[in-house]
Amino acid sequence: MAELKLFGTWFSRFGQRIEIALKLKGVKYEFIEEDLNKKSLLLLKYNPVYKKIHVLLHNGKPICESLVILEYIDKTWEGPSIWPRDPYEKATTCFWAKFFDEKFGILQELAGLQVFTKEKFPNVGEWIDEFHNCSIIKENLPPEDKLAAHFQAHFRAVAASK
Incomplete structure (x- = not known):
């Protein structure tokens, strides 16, 4: 079985959408709560560029940034699609996701x-x-x-x- 960990915080809507995507796909994972005032050495190891949440660790390989993680989840696991398959609809969905992020x-x-x-x-x-x-x-x-x-x-x- 694959080892899957999600580094995040309970209050982050970016992390919530990752957790929702994992649950929609039926994927089991371990949630690791991060203290943003005192980031763990593991978080800093797995996201050395931005040094921030969210990081999905899949079999020891880190994936960073929530929209990138959603794309990874959608392509990696079977189940309901997270993103539309049509390129235009996907681009439109990405636009609105970025809009809501801001x-x-x-x-x-x-x-x-x-x-x-x-x-x-x-x-x-x-x-x-x-x-x-x-x-x-x-x-x-x-x-x-x-x-x-x-x-x-x-x-x-x-x-x-x-």
Whole structure:
């Protein structure tokens, strides 16, 4: 059996999408929680360029960056496709994935910003609703109150250090 480890944090939506992809494919893995203030030597060993999460370690070989990891998962394991097979649809999906990577929903809410709204992006809003209604997605997203508390504490710590 293949050895598979995922280095990440419980609160990262980038890591959550990797975990969701692995679960959709039915792949067993070990999750290794990283402390971003004191990164493990293993994380630094397996991602010496960026020195950050997320790293998927498959049989001792590291794969870094969440979108790259999703591509790897999709091509490596059988099961439901993560990415569309049609090149145009895949490019469009990658565009939206990058768009969402740059728009932090919970952080927007905490900061009182309205960068992304269903009124401005109705089709995307509908897709997000469908996404959140998928049982595997629901089971793997952290509670919003726990996530909000984490980021509020982080913001307070940053503000106090200045």
